[in-house]
């Protein structure tokens with residue numbers, strides 16, 4: 291019998307890659323999808339006609355809908371990827387973020403407990419949990435948490451309620467503590483994609499410059515395709531445990547900008563400081579990057595650098611795509627698109 295998986299957040303970056311991975315492993319894949327007034331299935335358009343792929347309307351905040359779906363689908367595995375996932379936006383909509391990103395996880399776990407506690411459960415936890423303690427880098431499963439945003443605080447609740455349902459009800463519930471992972475399918479409101487889309491539009495003559503916030507933030511950026519493989523491996527392990535998935539490398543936003551412009555043959559020279567800093571084309575002197583305080587956050591996570599050694603040792607998981615190749619892949623895709 292093929293395994294059955296239910297994915298919340300199926301229309302998102304990770305949901306689309308995970309669906310493709312599970313279909314390639316002969317799973318029957320069911321995705322939870324919200325009703326939109328416009329089409330939101332762009333990322334899963336290639337698999338919509340797959341005979342083993344099914345979509346169901348619902349919402350992570352609707353507990354009766356979640357229970358009914360689980361009863362109907364009887365999945366072997368649930369991957370909870372649904373979230374208001376933008377950290378900056380969570381400062382604008384903190385209560386909504388808590389409801390969806392935090393309490394939504396409880397609603398899904400409670401449905402699992404009531405309908406079938408044998409279902410394996412994956413929770414999309416995050417390096418944002420580590421937030422404010424840069425002195426403890428690299429960050430591992432043992433690093434204390436200190437979230438710095440409403441998103442991080444909501445994910446902290448989701449992390450612990452997952453651990454609690456594992457310990458209280460013996461549910462195979464695991465946290466994947468994933469560091470930033472990107473791809474050509476990354477939402478355009480995240481910094482990497484904002485940069486690669488911006489460069490593609492500049493090259494096409496459709497945009498003058500890219501306006502960014504904090505250029506000094508450091509992130510451990512990997513490729514989403516590698517990370518969904520890790521999610522699956524976490525649920526195939528003998529015991530329910532929590533794992534960090536990361537590259538073990540960190541880069542500033544500034545370095546991402548430089549590397550991405552290098553891909554189109556432009557060298558960036560930085561002039562000025564703070565909000566007056568600008569990135570100029572070294573040949574023409576044209577301003578291609580500037581700083582807009584609108585993109586600063588009320589609180590910032592300065593440094594994320596993960597230690598993936600537990601996942602490498604126990605799950606035999608390792609990222610395959612390097613930072614440079616990730617940037618190249620995203621730029622090439624956006625140059626074609628724009």
Ligand code: NAP
Nearest residue numbers: 299301302303304349350371372373375414416468470471
């Ligand atoms: P994403 O592209 O923003 O996708 C989020 C998904 O959640 C979308 O499918 C979205 O649906 C869905 N969603 C939002 N609110 C919902 C609700 N109320 N009910 C049902 N579905 C809802 O995020 P991602 O990058 O794929 O990340 C997947 C998960 O991993 C998220 O939980 C994120 O917080 C977490 N995470 C991501 C990273 C990363 O670097 N990407 C790192 C660590 C953890 P719509 O299409 O309808 O908006």
Ligand code: GDD
Nearest residue numbers: 375377416417418469470479480481482502503504507585
């Ligand atoms: N979005 C955005 N837009 N970020 C900017 C900008 C800008 O114009 N300019 C600078 N940044 C900085 C942010 O302040 C942050 O320090 C860094 O770039 C990365 O921001 P995002 O790409 O928005 O990602 P994130 O690190 O805040 O959150 C992502 O990774 C988390 C895992 O660490 C999201 O995918 C979260 O859902 C995920 O949990």
